[in-house]
Amino acid sequence: MSFVVLQLALVARAYWAPHHEFGYQMFPEASEWQADIVRVTTSGERVPVDQNWAGYEWNELVQGRGLGSPWRRHHADAGLDNQLAFLGEALDWVALNTPADTETRYLEATVTTWHNLRDPSTTVMRSPDRWLP
């Protein structure tokens, strides 16, 4: 019985969890998104991540879950909440895992979303500040 209760609890929890794990909410939205992601350098320059930097390439660092080539308009894999949560986590991960990059202070994404193909709305997300030597 506890197994059944646990499964039901996980299904209920998925309504509030950003990634909806164990919620079995299949094909939840027709939403789309697109993000202009830039590296903000110590000199204040804003460099789009579709240009490789310090030996890094966005599409090599971030694969799967619909996060490749974010500068193009994409279907939101498993809904906008899920997609934006993954994008935020990806920004943080890239900021923390690119040690050869000695000029980027943080990454910033200007995200345009179309919730179930309604009019667009825009959100700005950014990674934490990077520690630079």
Next chain:
Amino acid sequence: MTAFDQLDRLLAQPVSTRSRGLIRMLVGAITLLHLWPFASEALSGTTYRDRFHHPYIAALPDLPAVWYASLMIIAMIAATAMTIGLATRVATGVTFAIVAYNLALSTTHLHNNRAYLVTVLLILALAPCGTAFSVDSWLHRRRRAMTAATAPGWTLWLLRFTSAITYGASGLSKMLDPDWFGGRVTWGRVAVQEAMVRDSLLPSAIADMLLDRSFHTVAAKVIVLTELFIALGLWSKRTRTAAVIAAAGFHIAIEFSAEVQIFSFLGLAMLVAWADPSLPRLAQWRRRGPSPLPVGEVVRAVP
């Protein structure tokens, strides 16, 4: 007798282990399909740690790449042993443990179909699913040893519940979302691919209908109610056949229209849980009566 006692008796009732054996075989093969991309990538020297990942359970230790690749190989061997039913209990337990560990390493690994798979693997690891359709049972027969042909049905009920909840949760989430129930989501998915729909082999009248917003107002409700019918219809003997047919059609349609990894195969495999537990000996049993069954095998119809 209280309702709880009745439920307890129902779950403890011994039923044939054949359907659980068949599910084990199918799910073992599906697990191999699931593991292959992870294993092949790990063998080529790339793991989840080389790119963006986000721990689902942060306390889990990350393994060095060589260890991770070795773990994937062990999982592939265990899933093969599980499929053929060799050292079934151990093989199924090891398969579950490694698949669960791998999914918990990163939320990026956790899709609905994989959550479904790991739940089914957990139940199979607890179930007596090695006494039918297995090398283990063949070896037992060769040694003229007795194998338990029946076992308490509670793990079969858990498999049934897990099968039903995927349809129920999916249907409910769509019904609670006005955009989904009103047809905006299905229409949106088709509308953004209008050029592809028009260029497809579909007759133009069908393409026009699929691109018509008002068609989706009805179609979405049919989809949602079909999912809910499957989730509920599986529980009644009267409606079970129709629900199984609807579910099979549903999975086949999804497999051809969307990328859902192993979901269609797993969904179809799990429908076996709704057959008579003695499947596939049922036809023979019905024709000749219960005598062809091995001594000790009690076949009970599960309500």
